[in-house]
Every structure is written in structure tokens, then in C-alpha cells.
Amino acid sequence: xxxxxxxxxxxxxxxxxxxxxxxxxxxxxxxxxxxxxxxxxxxxxxxxxxxxxxxxxxxxxxxxxxxxxxxxxxxxxxxxxxxxxxxxxxxxxxxxxxxxxxxxxxxxxxxxxxxxxxxxxxxxxxxxxxxxxxxxxxxxxxxxxxxxxxxxxxxxxxxxxxxxxxxxxxxxxxxxxxxxxxxxxxxxxxxxxxxxxxxxxxxxxxxxxxxxxxxxxxxxxxxxxxxxxxxxxxxxxxxxxxxxxxxxxxxxxxxxxxxxxxxxxxxxxxxxxxxxxxxxxxxxxxxxxxxxxxxxxxxxxxxxxxxxxxxxxxxxxxxxxxxxxxxxxxxxxxxxxxxxxxxxxxxxxxxxxxxxxxxxxxxxxxxxxxxxxxxxxxxxxxxxxxxxxxxxxxxxxxx
Ligand SMILES: NC(=O)c1ccc[n+]([C@@H]2O[C@H](COP(=O)([O-])OP(=O)(O)OC[C@H]3O[C@@H](n4cnc5c(N)ncnc54)[C@H](O)[C@@H]3O)[C@@H](O)[C@H]2O)c1
Numbered sequence: 042x043x044x045x046x047x048x049x050x051x052x053x054x055x056x057x058x059x060x061x062x063x064x065x066x067x068x069x070x071x072x073x074x075x076x077x078x079x080x081x082x083x084x085x086x087x088x089x090x091x092x093x094x095x096x097x098x099x100x101x102x103x104x105x106x107x108x109x110x111x112x113x114x115x116x117x118x119x120x121x122x123x124x125x126x127x128x129x130x131x132x133x134x135x136x137x138x139x140x141x142x143x144x145x146x147x148x149x150x151x152x153x154x155x156x157x158x159x160x161x162x163x164x165x166x167x168x169x170x171x172x173x174x175x176x177x178x179x180x181x182x183x184x185x186x187x188x189x190x191x192x193x194x195x196x197x198x199x200x201x202x203x204x205x206x207x208x209x210x211x212x213x214x215x216x217x218x219x220x221x222x223x224x225x226x227x228x229x230x231x232x233x234x235x236x237x238x239x240x241x242x243x244x245x246x247x248x249x250x251x252x253x254x255x256x257x258x259x260x261x262x263x264x265x266x267x268x269x270x271x272x273x274x275x276x277x278x279x280x281x282x283x284x285x286x287x288x289x290x291x292x293x294x295x296x297x298x299x300x301x302x303x304x305x306x307x308x309x310x311x312x313x314x315x316x317x318x319x320x321x322x323x324x325x326x327x328x329x330x331x332x333x334x335x336x337x338x339x340x341x342x343x344x345x346x347x348x349x350x351x352x353x354x355x356x357x358x359x360x361x362x363x364x365x366x367x368x369x370x371x372x373x374x375x376x377x378x379x380x381x382x383x384x385x386x387x388x389x390x391x392x393x394x395x396x397x398x399x400x401x402x403x404x405x406x407x408x409x410x411x412x413x414x415x416x417x418x419x420x421x422x423x424x425x426x427x428x429x430x431x432x433x434x435x436x437x438x439x440x
Contacts (some may be wrong), residue, residue, distance in 0.1 A: 044127065044437045046426045048216055051323035053424040058437055060425025061133035067428070068100060068349040069141050072107040075353055083361040083369055084109035087174035087259070089165060091156050091181050091248060093117050093138075094131025095423065096319035097267050098182030100352035102138065105178065108356055112148035114168055118155050118185075122439040130320070130424050148172060157188045157244050159251075166255035175259040176252065178360070181245045181266040184321060188239040191247075199239035201284050201325055202228035208278045211402070213330040215323060215416050220404050223326040228283045240287035242266065242294025249298055253305070261306040263360065263372075264298065266291045268311045270383060271331075272392050274399075278326060292377060310372065312355060312380040317348050318419035331395070333411035334402070335386060338394045340412060344385045347419065351382050 047054040088105040092098040093115025105111040115138065119131040135151040142149035150168050154161040169176065189196045202208075202225050212223040228236070237243075245266050252258050268288045271279050279285055291311050298309035316332050323329050339345035346354070359380050362370040375381050385391065398410040407413060421427040 042125065042437060042439070043434065044439070045433075046421055046424060051214065051216070051329075053320075053420070053426075055424065056127045056130040056133060057425030057428075057431065057433070058127070058133045058439060060422075060428040060431045060433075061130045062137035062425075063428045063431050064422050064425060065099065065103075065134045065137040066141060068103050069107050069138075071349045072103050072353060075357075076108055078357055079108040080357075080361050080363050080367075082367065083363050085111045085178040085263075085361070087111060087169075087176050088113045088178045088180065089169070089176045089252070090115045091179070092183035093151065094119050094135050096182070096184070096317070097314060097348050097352065098180065099131070099134055099138070100348035101180045101182060101355070103349065104352040104356040106138075106142055106147050106149060107145065108353065109361070110147065111178070112172060112174055113142070113150075114165055114172070114174070115149070115151045116156055116161060116165060117151070117153060119153055121153075127439045133425065155189075156183055156248075157185075157191065159191050162248060162251035162255075166252065166257050169255075169257040175257055177259045177262050179249065179252065179258070179262065179264040181248065181264065183240075183244070184319070185239060188244065190238065197235040197238040199236040199283065199287070200228055200232045201278065201282065202226065202232060203277045203282045204228055204233060204286070206277070208282070208326070210278070210327045211330060211399075212326045213333065213407070213411070213413070215329050215333065215413050215420070218404065218407055218413060220330070220402070220407070225278065225326055233283050233286055236283035237287045237290050240284060241290030243290075245291065246294050246298060249302070249307070249309070253302065258305065258307065261308075264307065264309045265312050265380070266295065266309075268292075268313045268379070269316065270313050270387070271316065272387065272395065274396070275327060275331060292379065296378065308372075310374070310378070310380050312359070313383050314351055315346055315383045315386045317346075317351070318416055318423065319348070320423055322416075323420055329416060330402070330411065331399070333413050333416045334395050334398045335391070336412035336415045337398070337410060338391055339385065340415065342391065346385070355380070355382055
């Protein structure tokens with residue numbers, strides 16, 4: 042069939058198999074071109090990525106495999122194609138990754154399971170044993186709206202809401218180019234607790250406990266979970282809202298894990314990354330407008346980065362950096378013990394320009410002040426559409 046993007050309420054319901062593969066290969070080529078810059082001595086050898094099929098997880102897996110030559114296991118929860126429904130983008134992305142890894146002689150396995158279950162943890166441990174891996178890097182990059190607690194069987198739903206007060210701001214529908222006023226009422230205590238349950242560190246800790254018990258962690262293992270802080274004006278809906286509470290829980294979990302496994306030399310870190318476009322980016326109020334303006338400013342300054350550029354910097358300049366003599370450089374951390382990759386986004390100059398644009402944005406000047414086309418292009422590319430070199434008039438076999 043001929044596939045087109047099917048967008049409903051800022052969600053894209055279709056994915057293009059060849060386009061998703063091409064987008065994955067684009068990221069692989071990006072890293073391959075930088076392979077010479079990666080340390081051959083300071084590098085991860087066995088890497089687990091939980092949430093590996095998209096966004097920051099996929100980019101991290103690509104940097105680990107194609108930059109550092111690591112064997113990787115990637116776990117994600119994607120939908121396979123059925124009938125006339127395409128699979129989800131990550132279904133095709135994982136397949137493209139495994140094929141490219143095999144072609145490059147890199148050991149890899151992709152598992153499609155609900156990461157929150159004990160079964161997924163057991164499956165990863167079994168796969169690691171089979172492949173002879175003891176992980177020296179475990180990346181936790183899940184973004185999920187729901188989680189069933191394995192201890193209680195209760196399904197928890199996360200929400201993106203402010204705490205204690207209503208949030209209001211301008212938001213954009215990037216597909217129609219219309220601005221509107223968005224208002225989100227404060228979360229209840231139950232919604233806050235549920236969001237922490239889903240997006241906080243509880244499951245990250247369960248993973249590390251299972252992997253340690255399964256004896257598939259190497260001494261000195263590093264584990265990372267990803268976070269976002271964002272500019273001050275977004276704090277009421279993000280950092281000081283429900284999702285911020287969950288991210289705070291990740292910070293606490295990182296400290297707890299490092300202390301708990303101190304005898305093994307494990308270090309758990311939260312890495313605060315830059316705002317990029319991923320599958321859910323278009324549905325969070327104010328984020329598409331902020332991100333579009335941010336892209337405009339950062340592209341003009343020549344310091345714009347996408348997921349793969351961030352992952353590249355994470356591996357080369359943060360996790361496995363070395364000095365001119367090849368000596369290990371300790372991972373640079375902020376005062377809270379976090380890795381920061383959002384310093385360019387949050388620099389005073391960038392934020393001043395973003396704020397100035399946002400203060401007088403209207404539908405009339407939207408396209409001159411905001412990179413709406415760039416946002417749309419990235420959003421479509423995540424779903425395999427609009428990717429260079431792909432023939433979109435050709436019939437696609439979704440299977
Ligand atoms: N997108 C951003 O701008 C941004 C910025 C900074 C930090 N982050 C953080 O990075 C992390 C990853 O976000 P992303 O934007 O890359 O998301 P994404 O939607 O692109 O990827 C999420 C991944 O989680 C997997 N997943 C979801 N539910 C799962 C489940 N139950 N079991 C197994 N896998 C499951 C998906 O299959 C996918 O691989 C999140 O913690 C997010 O807060 C994102």
C-alpha cells in the first residue's frame with residue numbers, strides 16, 4: 042500500500058517502514074562518521090538500553106554500538122504491523138538497527154516486551170547470559186503514559202499537569218499553524234503519585250536490582266536515566282509539575298542506587314538532556330511552540346542538536362572522555378550530581394532570544410520567529426515520513 046502520515050490530535054498513527062529504517066541509518070551514519078573521535082580504550086563494551094526503539098534511547102544505542110563498538114541489548118514496547126495497520130516506528134527502527142549491527146559485525150539483540158514486568162527483566166538477563174554479556178552501561182530511557190505495578194497489578198497513568206495552581210499559556214498546533222490558549226488545571230495528589238509511579242525511578246531501581254541479582258552487571262557499571270529541566274517559564278507545567286516530581290524521584294533514585302551498590306563501584310546518574318522532537322513532543326502544552334522557537338534560535342547560532350548529536354556528545358565528552366594523554370577524565374557533573382547536556386539550550390543568550398520571540402509571537406509572525414517547518418520535519422521523520430532518499434510513491438510492505 043501507499044503510506045501517508047495519519048495525524049490525529051497531534052499524534053501520528055502511521056509509520057513508514059522504509060522511512061523509519063532510513064532515519065535509523067541516518068543516525069548510524071552520523072555516528073560512523075565520528076567513530077575516529079571515540080576513545081578505543083575508554084568505552085562501553087556491553088550495553089543495555091531500556092526504551093531503545095526511539096528518541097534518546099535509540100540514539101544512545103547507536104552511539105554505544107557504532108561509536109564505541111559495544112554489544113547491545115535493546116528493550117522496547119512497540120506494536121507489530123497487523124492487517125492494514127502499520128507497526129509503530131520503533132518496530133521498524135529496531136529491525137533496521139539489528140540489520141545494520143549484524144552487517145557491521147556488532148553483537149545486538151532487540152526484545153519487544155513491557156519493561157515494567159518481571160518477565161522483561163528475566164528475558165534480558167537470559168539474553169545477556171546467552172550472549173556472554175555483563176553490562177558496563179545501562180541506559181534507562183523509557184517514556185510511557187502507563188505502568189502496571191508488578192507488585193500490586195494496579196495500572197497507573199501519568200499526567201502532565203501543574204501542581205497547586207492552574208497553568209495557562211500559548212500553544213501551537215504545528216500542523217495547522219494556529220495558536221491557542223491552553224489551560225491545564227492542577228493535579229490531584231493521586232495524579233502526582235501515579236505520575237511518579239510511572240515516570241519516577243521505582244522501575245529503574247527494580248531493573249538494577251534484577252540485573253545485579255542475575256549477575257549480569259560488571260563492576261564499575263554506569264547507569265543513566267534521562268531527564269529534562271527546561272526554561273523557567275515552563276517550570277509550572279514541567280519542572281514544578283507532576284512530571285518534574287517524577288524526575289525528582291529519578292534524582293533520588295540515582296543517589297540511592299550509587300549508595301546501595303557502592304561495593305561494586307556502580308554509579309547511577311541522571312543526564313539532563315536538551316529538548317528535541319520525539320513521538321510525544323507535539324501533545325505537551327506549550328512545548329511545541331517553545332521547541333519551534335528554540336530550534337529557530339539555536340539553528341541561527343549554529344548550535345542546534347538533535348537526539349543523535351546529544352548522544353554523541355554524551356558518549357565522547359561526558360561518559361568516556363579522555364585528555365590529550367589518553368587519561369580518563371571524570372564525568373563532569375553539576376551541583377546536584379547530574380550530567381548536563383542542556384547547557385547550550387539553557388544558556389542565557391539562547392534563552393533571552395527565545396523569550397523575546399515568545400513575548401510577541403502571533404500567527405502572523407509565527408513562521409519567521411519559530412521553526413515550525415523544522416519541528417514538523419523532525420516529527421514526521423520520527424514516523425519515517427519526509428526522510429531523504431525514500432520513495433513515498435512506492436508501494437510499502439508493512440510486514
Ligand atoms: N524528548 C525530549 O525532548 C526529552 C528531553 C530530555 C529528556 N527526555 C527524556 O528522555 C527519555 C526518553 O524519552 P524520548 O523522548 O526519547 O521518548 P520516545 O517516546 O522517543 O522513546 C520512549 C521509548 O520507551 C519505550 N517504551 C515505552 N513504554 C515502554 C514499556 N512499557 N516497555 C518497554 N519500553 C517502553 C518505547 O518503546 C521507546 O523505545 C524520557 O525519560 C524523557 O523524559 C526527553
